Amino acid sequence: xxxLLIFGLLFLTLIxxxxxxxxxxxxxxxxxxxxxxxxxxxxxxLAGKEDKLNWFLINSIHNHKNNAQISIYDYNTGELxxxxxxxxxxxIDEMKFIEDLKEEIDxxxxxxxxxxxxxxxxxx
Numbered sequence: 613x614x615x616l617l618i619f620g621l622l623f624l625t626l627i628x629x630x631x632x633x634x635x636x637x638x639x640x641x642x643x644x645x646x647x648x649x650x651x652x653x654x655x656x657x658l659a660g661k662e663d664k665l666n667w668f669l670i671n672s673i674h675n676h677k678n679n680a681q682i683s684i685y686d687y688n689t690g691e692l693x694x695x696x697x698x699x700x701x702x703x704i705d706e707m708k709f710i711e712d713l714k715e716e717i718d719x720x721x722x723x724x725x726x727x728x729x730x731x732x733x734x735x736x
Contacts, residue, residue: 649690656685660719666693668720670713678709679736684720698725698733706730 646658648667656669667685674680683695702708708731710716717733718726725733 647687649688651690652685653683656683657714658687659714659717660687664719664721666720668713668717668725671695673710673713675710680710680713680733682713682725682733684725693720694735697736699736700727700731701734702729702731 656667665687669683671681679699684693716727718728
C-alpha cells in the first residue's frame with residue numbers, strides 16, 4: 613500500500629510538472645522568442661496579448677498618489693507610443709494601490725493600460 617501511495621504521488625508530481633511546462637511553452641512572449649529592436653530601453657519589459665504586445669518602461673512610481681510615469685513602445689518598431697503619468701483606477705469597493713506594475717500590467721488598449729485585476733491605469 614505504501615509503494616502505491618508513493619507511486620501515486622510521483623505520478624501526480626510528474627503530471628503537474630508537465631502541465632506547468634506546457635503552460636510556459638504556450639506563452640508567446642517568453643524571453644526566448646522576443647524580438648527586441650535596439651531603440652527599446654534595456655530595462656523595459658514586454659506585456660500584452662497576442663495582437664497587443666508592447667514594451668513598457670516604468671520611469672517612476674508615486675505610491676502615495678497611486679500613479680506612475682510610464683513609457684509605452686510599439687513591439688515591432690520600437691516607436692514611442694506614449695510617455696505619460698498614469699493613475700490607477702479601481703472599482704470603489706476594490707481599492708488597490710500600485711505594488712508591482714511589471715506583474716500587474718496586462719496590456720495597453722490604446723487608451724488605458726489594462727491590469728490583471730479589476731483595475732486599469734488611466735493617462736493623467
